[in-house]
Amino acid sequence: MTDTKPVPVLEAKDIVAGYGEVDILHGVSVTVHSGEMVAIIGPNGAGKSTLLRTIFGLLDARGGQVRLKGEDITNRAPDQLVLCGLSYVPQVDNVFPSLTILENLEMGAFVRQDGLAERLDRVFSLFPDLTDRRGEKAGKLSGGQRQMLALGRALMLDPDVLLLDEPSASLSPKMVELIFDRINLINSEGTGILLVEQNANEALSACDRGYVLAMGENRLEGEAKSLLDNEEVGKLYLGT
Amino acid sequence: MSTYADRLRGNLRVFNEFVAGPGLWILITLLFTYAALFETQLFVIGLIVGSVLALGSIGLTLIYGVLRFGNFAHGDLMMMGAYVTFFLLNGTLLGQRRDTNIGVGLNDLPAGTERLGDLTFGYSFLIAVALSAVVLAVVCIGLDRLVYRPLRRRGSAIVTFAIASLGIAFSVRALLLIIWGPDPRTYVSGIHKAQHYPFDVVLKTDQVFIMVVAIVMAGLVYLLLFRTKLGKAMRAYSDNPDLALVSGINTDRVIFWTWVIGGSLMAIAGSLLALQANLKPELGFQLLLPLFAGAILGGLGKPQGALIGALVVGVAQEVSVAYISAGYKPAVAFLILILILLIRPRGLFGDAN
Numbered sequence: 323m324t325d326t327k328p329v330p331v332l333e334a335k336d337i338v339a340g341y342g343e344v345d346i347l348h349g350v351s352v353t354v355h356s357g358e359m360v361a362i363i364g365p366n367g368a369g370k371s372t373l374l375r376t377i378f379g380l381l382d383a384r385g386g387q388v389r390l391k392g393e394d395i396t397n398r399a400p401d402q403l404v405l406c407g408l409s410y411v412p413q414v415d416n417v418f419p420s421l422t423i424l425e426n427l428e429m430g431a432f433v434r435q436d437g438l439a440e441r442l443d444r445v446f447s448l449f450p451d452l453t454d455r456r457g458e459k460a461g462k463l464s465g466g467q468r469q470m471l472a473l474g475r476a477l478m479l480d481p482d483v484l485l486l487d488e489p490s491a492s493l494s495p496k497m498v499e500l501i502f503d504r505i506n507l508i509n510s511e512g513t514g515i516l517l518v519e520q521n522a523n524e525a526l527s528a529c530d531r532g533y534v535l536a537m538g539e540n541r542l543e544g545e546a547k548s549l550l551d552n553e554e555v556g557k558l559y560l561g562t
Numbered sequence: 563m564s565t566y567a568d569r570l571r572g573n574l575r576v577f578n579e580f581v582a583g584p585g586l587w588i589l590i591t592l593l594f595t596y597a598a599l600f601e602t603q604l605f606v607i608g609l610i611v612g613s614v615l616a617l618g619s620i621g622l623t624l625i626y627g628v629l630r631f632g633n634f635a636h637g638d639l640m641m642m643g644a645y646v647t648f649f650l651l652n653g654t655l656l657g658q659r660r661d662t663n664i665g666v667g668l669n670d671l672p673a674g675t676e677r678l679g680d681l682t683f684g685y686s687f688l689i690a691v692a693l694s695a696v697v698l699a700v701v702c703i704g705l706d707r708l709v710y711r712p713l714r715r716r717g718s719a720i721v722t723f724a725i726a727s728l729g730i731a732f733s734v735r736a737l738l739l740i741i742w743g744p745d746p747r748t749y750v751s752g753i754h755k756a757q758h759y760p761f762d763v764v765l766k767t768d769q770v771f772i773m774v775v776a777i778v779m780a781g782l783v784y785l786l787l788f789r790t791k792l793g794k795a796m797r798a799y800s801d802n803p804d805l806a807l808v809s810g811i812n813t814d815r816v817i818f819w820t821w822v823i824g825g826s827l828m829a830i831a832g833s834l835l836a837l838q839a840n841l842k843p844e845l846g847f848q849l850l851l852p853l854f855a856g857a858i859l860g861g862l863g864k865p866q867g868a869l870i871g872a873l874v875v876g877v878a879q880e881v882s883v884a885y886i887s888a889g890y891k892p893a894v895a896f897l898i899l900i901l902i903l904l905i906r907p908r909g910l911f912g913d914a915n
């Protein structure tokens with residue numbers, strides 16, 4: 323009703339999901355508005371990765387709903403989702419090690435080949451490090467370069483929303499800074515970002531809004547700045 | 563004291579790394595050079611045998627790479643391909659002495675059996691092999707739908723897949739036995755004249771044909787895997803199935819084409835083999851050892867490795883005949899298998915870990 327309210331581009335509502343008999347998520351909701359960068363933080367095993375996997379159709383949602391640009395995409399298969407404008411970078415094993423860098427990026431555009439050259443150009447200009455090594459196998463890359471390639475692969479279809487699972491995990495502080503700088507740039511070019519981080523400080527400083535997840539439930543949410551200043555968050559995750 | 567032990571241990575590690583890396587390649591180069599110089603005839607025959615094995619090993623390694631299990635039915639399915647070719651040529655079914663013949667076959671095509679140059683067969687053979695490739699591709703896809711896909715959906719362990727393939731191997735062999743009987747079969751009867759080549763090499767033109775076809779097929783597989791979108795997707799899936807799914811690669815399609823390629827190669831390899839050896843149902847099982855030896859030597863999942871591995875196995879087997887009884891050929895393949903598993907389990911082209 324109020325036209326000042328931003329439009330949600332990705333909306334997950336009351337998601338219930340889990341492995342086997344056990345529910346890990348007990349009704350989690352997150353929203354990403356157009357052009358927004360949103361962080362999900364929370365302790366080990368909170369269900370952050372599980373949430374991303376469920377949104378991306380890798381795990382069945384047993385309850386709740388996922389909407390992308392208003393369209394119901396709950397439990398849709400990944401090869402459909404990439405066509406609808408959603409991309410996902412897993413937490414680990416997020417490149418094809420025996421494929422070259424160029425081939426890795428081509429696989430990112432597997433479902434849609436048009437405009438391949440421009441998209442490749444865009445990725446290479448975002449990550450100049452990859453440009454000269456495009457013929458090399460991804461298995462030879464350093465951790466930071468792998469993460470760049472993983473981001474590049476996910477960008478190959480120019481998604482509306484990018485799901486990132488711990489993009490800064492096990493990287494050097496300098497590399498973390500660079501990766502976040504690139505993610506910010508991608509975001510400023512119009513791609514909505516939903517990222518999961520253990521590194522709450524880094525994530526909240528980079529993002530617009532944040533959610534705190536614990537035991538498969540929403541704990542807190544709000545402006546990233548206010549979460550950074552929040553005492554509870556500070557005590558639980560920022561070690562202050 | 564401890565420094566001495568450390569140094570010794572260090573030297574030992576350097577030695578092991580040398581044996582496992584460049585040492586293995588040097589060994590293979592030595593084998594090939596020696597065989598080529600001193601046993602030229604056997605060496606060339608070895609290359610021919612090896613190139614047929616290579617088509618089998620490449621299929622085996624592709625299936626392993628994508629589906630992650632050793633297909634124990636590979637040899638028997640190769641034989642099925644060979645028998646299908648036989649049937650298409652002659653229309654013959656059921657045991658030798660009382661053959662039931664459906665009365666038509668590709669050999670009845672006008673001038674179908676007219677020999678192509680020095681080869682023992684006519685164009686009917688080429689058509690039969692092509693059709694057999696289609697049949698085997700369909701059989702493989704059928705087996706996948708019937709057996710392997712349900713196992714995948716259930717998330718079965720790798721061992722279950724391997725055992726299931728062993729069951730298919732036995733069934734296929736029994737089926738061949740029932741349909742075509744135990745007696746040896748040949749595509750073309752009569753004497754095959756051999757040609758003399760430089761360095762005292764004597765070859766039938768069929769054998770040259772076999773090698774050329776095998777090399778061309780291996781080249782086509784290479785082009786497919788490294789130059790086409792589908793091939794790259796197959797390699798991607800083999801690298802990391804989860805990420806392939808995440809990238810939007812249709813995994814059912816990748817598996818489908820893997821069976822199409824694997825099945826076609828089985829039929830071609832089996833038919834080429836039967837061109838110069840007697841066709842018998844139990845041949846498939848005997849093939850299994852050299853096929854696996856070639857694929858493992860090259861590095862499971864690596865088609866270029868399977869090509870080289872199978873050539874090494876072929877040459878080693880044939881050259882051994884100069885020194886030990888031909889009955890030991892399977893033992894040679896077995897020896898290679900054991901050696902590679904001891905020295906470098908990931909094979910020549912396998913990735914570390």
Ligand SMILES: Nc1ncnc2c1ncn2[C@@H]1O[C@H](COP(=O)(O)OP(=O)(O)OP(=O)(O)O)[C@@H](O)[C@H]1O
Pocket residue numbers: 341346364365366367368369370371372373413520
């Ligand atoms: N494949 C699986 N099968 C069964 N349980 C799983 C599986 N993957 C994760 N879990 C369980 O689900 C819970 C949530 O895991 P999840 O990976 O979503 O947590 P996370 O918040 O991403 O943690 P981390 O910060 O360690 O990545 C954990 O208790 C974990 O043990």
Ligand SMILES: [Mg+2]
Pocket residue numbers: 370371372413487
């Ligand atoms: Mg996680």
